[in-house]
Amino acid sequence: MNSPVWHPYAHLKTQAPAPKVVGGSGAHFTLESGERLLDATCSWWCMIHGYGHPRLVAAIREQAGELCHVMLGGLTHEPANALARELVRITPDGLNHVFYSDSGSVGMEVAMKMALQYQVLTGHPGKRKMLSLMKAYHGDTAGCMAVCDPEEGMHSLFAGLLPQHHFAPAPTAPFNATAAEVAHDLGALREVLERHHHEIAALLMEPLLQAAGGLNMTSPDYLRGARALCDEFGVLLIFDEVATGFGRTGELFAADHAGVTPDMMVLSKGLTGGYLGHAATLATDRIHDAFIGDSDHHAFMHGPTFMGNPLACRVALESLRVFEEDDYRGKIAALSQLLSRELLDDDALNHHPAVADVRVLGATAVIEAHSAETLKGVGDFARKHGVWLRPIGRWLYTMPAYITSEAEMTRITDVMKAWFLES
Numbered sequence: 001m002n003s004p005v006w007h008p009y010a011h012l013k014t015q016a017p018a019p020k021v022v023g024g025s026g027a028h029f030t031l032e033s034g035e036r037l038l039d040a041t042c043s044w045w046c047m048i049h050g051y052g053h054p055r056l057v058a059a060i061r062e063q064a065g066e067l068c069h070v071m072l073g074g075l076t077h078e079p080a081n082a083l084a085r086e087l088v089r090i091t092p093d094g095l096n097h098v099f100y101s102d103s104g105s106v107g108m109e110v111a112m113k114m115a116l117q118y119q120v121l122t123g124h125p126g127k128r129k130m131l132s133l134m135k136a137y138h139g140d141t142a143g144c145m146a147v148c149d150p151e152e153g154m155h156s157l158f159a160g161l162l163p164q165h166h167f168a169p170a171p172t173a174p175f176n177a178t179a180a181e182v183a184h185d186l187g188a189l190r191e192v193l194e195r196h197h198h199e200i201a202a203l204l205m206e207p208l209l210q211a212a213g214g215l216n217m218t219s220p221d222y223l224r225g226a227r228a229l230c231d232e233f234g235v236l237l238i239f240d241e242v243a244t245g246f247g248r249t250g251e252l253f254a255a256d257h258a259g260v261t262p263d264m265m266v267l268s269k270g271l272t273g274g275y276l277g278h279a280a281t282l283a284t285d286r287i288h289d290a291f292i293g294d295s296d297h298h299a300f301m302h303g304p305t306f307m308g309n310p311l312a313c314r315v316a317l318e319s320l321r322v323f324e325e326d327d328y329r330g331k332i333a334a335l336s337q338l339l340s341r342e343l344l345d346d347d348a349l350n351h352h353p354a355v356a357d358v359r360v361l362g363a364t365a366v367i368e369a370h371s372a373e374t375l376k377g378v379g380d381f382a383r384k385h386g387v388w389l390r391p392i393g394r395w396l397y398t399m400p401a402y403i404t405s406e407a408e409m410t411r412i413t414d415v416m417k418a419w420f421l422e423s
């Protein structure tokens, strides 16, 4: 009998039966059949330590023996306090306050609500819209769908339901662009701000790497320019680091490449090493302090049931310790070098007629095809070679776990290249 489980992003009529995963260790997970698959995606980019990491598993077990859950309304506990202190320590200077929630989408909803309420509380009630970028992806809840790319962002069906926000063109200058090349992108951003700043509460962006919207990469200069424009026009800057946070772009946070402090930053995916769903929305003193006041409007009316869950906070703390103690920065740099050598430097791949572009940033690599048709069947092809690959549209990418060995990483890039060059 078919399983009652309804799978995400799937055409129910044509979807292949989902293989059953029974366990995992390191960069591999294991199927019921005994087949082991090398995960090139680390489960939607969150399992940064790979599967079955003994220290993360032990942290959850230990915390489960003490306290699995308690509400954060009017109460607190040490894992929530300790993780908040750690997040303040490791994120850009000035992000001193942490609001927990249970997923990246909700973390972004929290940031957008906070931004709007901040504007009301500081005397700008007309600033009720967001400014987002084309190619953006910020989550699947209604508020987040409204700030995803309205054309390619897979939510066009819901257009009539969603509030209308403003969009600026996606940045086009690459990661290593000169300041002059970035000026064109910043000019486009300035144009939208000049016209609409009086009704814009915040600019949202996935800094340096627009992930689910097509792995579009840009320069740290774009972030610095965006920061300056936001200050000029009285618009808050929100970094959605749900995908880029915890090392994915080569620095701990994408913001670190630019030395920029956003007004708010949203973290999820890698936050718990992927072991439990959780998110954090960080805010500066300026945002936080605007909420100190006497009116009814000063309370922030949001509170997910599972915010600050002790198991999630405890495993997130352990994840951060492992990250620092096991030199993950070094591991990410080595993976990045390998990805560049195997993919960027491969002439045959780069000149293949089906390939539009090849990009690498930190532990992220993408082969962009001209058409999604080109990638039909690549998942089955990879599986025959023992690798789990799941492209998004016309983008064949890898975002491996940071513990992926050199041999494993090469196996992944070999399969990605073979799909174009040998099949």
Ligand SMILES: *Cc1c(COP(=O)(O)O)cnc(C)c1O
Residues within 6 Å of the ligand: 103, 104, 105, 106, 108, 137, 138, 139, 140, 206, 211, 212, 240, 241, 242, 243, 244, 268, 269
């Ligand atoms: C995945 C993702 C989200 C949504 O996170 P969920 O936990 O799936 O709700 C938001 N923003 C970015 C940049 C993401 O990659």
